[in-house]
Amino acid sequence: MSTALQVFVDGESCSESWTQDRGLQFGDGLFETMQVRGGNVRFESLHRARLTLGCSRLAITADHAGIWKQVAEQARVQGQALFKLQLTRGGATARGYAPTGSERTRVILSVFPPPSRAEIPAEIHVVPLDNVLGENPQLAGLKHCNRLEQVLARASLQGKEAFEGMMSSSSGRLISGTMSNVFLELDGGLVTPEVDRCGIAGVLRAVVLREARVAGIAVQVADISWSALDRCTSMALSNARIGLLPVNRVAGRPLAINAQLRALSARIETLEQ
Amino acid sequence: MSTALQVFVDGESCSESWTQDRGLQFGDGLFETMQVRGGNVRFESLHRARLTLGCSRLAITADHAGIWKQVAEQARVQGQALFKLQLTRGGATARGYAPTGSERTRVILSVFPPPSRAEIPAEIHVVPLDNVLGENPQLAGLKHCNRLEQVLARASLQGKEAFEGMMSSSSGRLISGTMSNVFLELDGGLVTPEVDRCGIAGVLRAVVLREARVAGIAVQVADISWSALDRCTSMALSNARIGLLPVNRVAGRPLAINAQLRALSARIETLEQ
Numbered sequence: 001m002s003t004a005l006q007v008f009v010d011g012e013s014c015s016e017s018w019t020q021d022r023g024l025q026f027g028d029g030l031f032e033t034m035q036v037r038g039g040n041v042r043f044e045s046l047h048r049a050r051l052t053l054g055c056s057r058l059a060i061t062a063d064h065a066g067i068w069k070q071v072a073e074q075a076r077v078q079g080q081a082l083f084k085l086q087l088t089r090g091g092a093t094a095r096g097y098a099p100t101g102s103e104r105t106r107v108i109l110s111v112f113p114p115p116s117r118a119e120i121p122a123e124i125h126v127v128p129l130d131n132v133l134g135e136n137p138q139l140a141g142l143k144h145c146n147r148l149e150q151v152l153a154r155a156s157l158q159g160k161e162a163f164e165g166m167m168s169s170s171s172g173r174l175i176s177g178t179m180s181n182v183f184l185e186l187d188g189g190l191v192t193p194e195v196d197r198c199g200i201a202g203v204l205r206a207v208v209l210r211e212a213r214v215a216g217i218a219v220q221v222a223d224i225s226w227s228a229l230d231r232c233t234s235m236a237l238s239n240a241r242i243g244l245l246p247v248n249r250v251a252g253r254p255l256a257i258n259a260q261l262r263a264l265s266a267r268i269e270t271l272e273q
Numbered sequence: 274m275s276t277a278l279q280v281f282v283d284g285e286s287c288s289e290s291w292t293q294d295r296g297l298q299f300g301d302g303l304f305e306t307m308q309v310r311g312g313n314v315r316f317e318s319l320h321r322a323r324l325t326l327g328c329s330r331l332a333i334t335a336d337h338a339g340i341w342k343q344v345a346e347q348a349r350v351q352g353q354a355l356f357k358l359q360l361t362r363g364g365a366t367a368r369g370y371a372p373t374g375s376e377r378t379r380v381i382l383s384v385f386p387p388p389s390r391a392e393i394p395a396e397i398h399v400v401p402l403d404n405v406l407g408e409n410p411q412l413a414g415l416k417h418c419n420r421l422e423q424v425l426a427r428a429s430l431q432g433k434e435a436f437e438g439m440m441s442s443s444s445g446r447l448i449s450g451t452m453s454n455v456f457l458e459l460d461g462g463l464v465t466p467e468v469d470r471c472g473i474a475g476v477l478r479a480v481v482l483r484e485a486r487v488a489g490i491a492v493q494v495a496d497i498s499w500s501a502l503d504r505c506t507s508m509a510l511s512n513a514r515i516g517l518l519p520v521n522r523v524a525g526r527p528l529a530i531n532a533q534l535r536a537l538s539a540r541i542e543t544l545e546q
Contacts, residue, residue, distance in 0.1 A: 003385075004357075004383040004384060004385055005354075005384045005385060005386065006383075006384040007381065007382070007383045007384070008343070008347065008380075008381070008382040009379065009380070009381050010379060010380050011343050011380070016291075018289075018291045018292075018297075019291075019381050019383065020383065021297065022424075023297045024291075024294065024296045024297040024302075024359075024361070024381075024418075025304075025359070025418065025420075026300065026418060026419075026420035026421060026423070026424050027299065027300025027418055027419050027420065027421055028420070028421060028424050029297075031298075058421070058424075058425070059428060070281070070284050074281065081278075082368070084277075084368075086297075086298070088297070095355070095357075095385050096427070096452065097420060097423040097424050097426075097427040097451060097452060098424075098427035098428060098430070098431065099424065099427075099428055106282065106283060107281075107282070107283050107284070108280065108281070108282050108292050108297075109280070109281040110277040110279075110280045110281075110292065110293065111277060111278045111279040111280070111281075112276075112277055112278060112368050113278065131411065132408075132409055132410075132411075133407070133409070134406070134407020134408050134409040134412075134443065134471065135405075135407050135408065135443040136405055136406070136407040136422060136443060137405075138404065138405075138422075138425055139407075139421060139422070139425075144421055145297075145298065145299060145300055145421075146299075146300050146419035146420070146421045146422075147298075147299035147300065147301070147370060147419070148299060148300055148301060148331070148412060148417055148418075148419045149409060149411075149412070149419075150299070150370040151295075151299055151301050151331075151370050151371075151372065152331070152411055152412075153370075154369070154370040154371035154372075155332060155371060155372055157371070158371065170407065170408040170409060170443065170444075170470070171443075171444070178370060179369065179370060197443070198407065
């Protein structure tokens with residue numbers, strides 16, 4: 001075992017274990033951003049399923065029952081909130097990238113104010129971004145903590161007067177927004193991009209697909225070319241904070257509000273699970 | 274400003290700022306792994322140049338003069354060591370991916386025991402891995418803290434009795450090892466892969482290229498197909514810990530030791546800068 005002999009943080013000697021957390025060192029962890037409403041985590045089972053899948057893919061062991069018990073208790077205490085639940089592989093037990101298997105998973109639950117309608121502009125503008133998403137099927141879909149691509153993409157949105165920016169895969173497909181999944185009306189049908197090579201399999205995206213099935217609305221999951229941004233007639237964004245949000249303009253071009261997406265949005269707003 | 278109202282770490286309330294560090298949340302940071310020998314950081318100016326470039330690409334501001342003064346002082350104190358210098362963008366000043374520009378960069382210097390020849394096996398075996406590297410030109414070359422691809426690749430090496438594993442880009446090019454750059458003898462000439470779409474521009478890689486120029490040895494930087502692993506006649510790995518290390522076998526196939534790479538390796542071992 002070769003851990004650090006000594007650590008200095010901003011020039012001061014520091015013996016705290018967080019400095020060697022693999023989450024901090026390598027982004028070696030996962031997170032869930034969840035809306036808490038009426039003392040419950042909305043779509044809890046879907047968040048739990050994605051976190052469990054992520055832990056399995058990254059070989060991070062966790063007491064899932066205990067974690068979700070704590071989350072549920074805290075949701076009851078808070079009532080209305082936004083929760084960020086982060087799991088890291090924990091403190092490094094050896095130097096270097098390889099996990100040893102003897103790390104102790106760290107659970108960080110952060111409580112934020114509940115999402116407010118006031119954070120969402122009346123007109124939703126979306127712009128295309130040059131920032132790309134690297135393709136890695138092993139990591140695709142997961143909400144892991146390697147998020148520099150999103151950080152750089154959000155930074156490049158600054159000054160652009162847009163609510164969201166669209167990102168492509170390195171091979172030129174339309175994938176998602178910087179913090180949301182995307183649904184398009186294209187050639188008269190509804191589609192959302194595959195997220196099997198890059199992108200995040202959003203919980204709200206799963207809810208939209210589920211509720212569309214329930215309502216008999218066809219939504220295809222497909223590879224979508226970047227040029228769909230020029231051709232789509234409607235668009236909506238989804239994430240746990242904004243729900244399913246219709247878009248008014250893409251790259252300045254006005255869009256129609258698709259009646260089926262609007263109906264799904266209203267339906268989803270009423271759902272707890 | 275919307276920071277966390279409350280934070281729980283492993284179920285316990287925690288008010289410490291590290292829980293909201295963007296390095297921990299998103300891998301939003303950079304690092305350098307450096308050998309300290311005779312009280313000095315080997316190849317300090319090259320480490321410094323790469324860190325400065327990374328800060329510029331990620332828009333992380335830092336007092337570089339102050340940081341390197343501290344590193345040099347600590348190098349003198351330690352004499353022989355391995356240093357990991359990490360810079361994160363610092364504590365989140367708002368929720369979400371976007372940096373606000375008002376973060377305060379955090380500097381973490383970890384001191385490890387000096388690299389020991391005993392950590393390096395007498396016979397160096399390298400195997401090909403299925404793990405790919407996603408392509409993102411904005412991040413390529415940088416030693417940033419989004420390293421899950423390397424973590425998973427190192428994990429998949431376990432049980433394989435190999436010192437290092439080779440990784441391809443998502444588009445099928447040979448890029449690097451999980452923790453090292455690679456040099457190959459191919460069709461009678463020396464080559465190393467481009468790292469402009471993925472991979473890390475290693476400091477030792479830069480030293481090898483520099484010393485090859487000085488010695489009049491031609492080393493091409495090129496796009497190299499994955500099948501080069503079947504065709505190469507010699508191979509060497511490079512990083513700050515191992516220097517330039519000749520490989521004995523790739524995928525079980527014995528390799529020759531290239532005389533020029535061996536000469537470069539010996540020459541580099543004597544260098545401090």
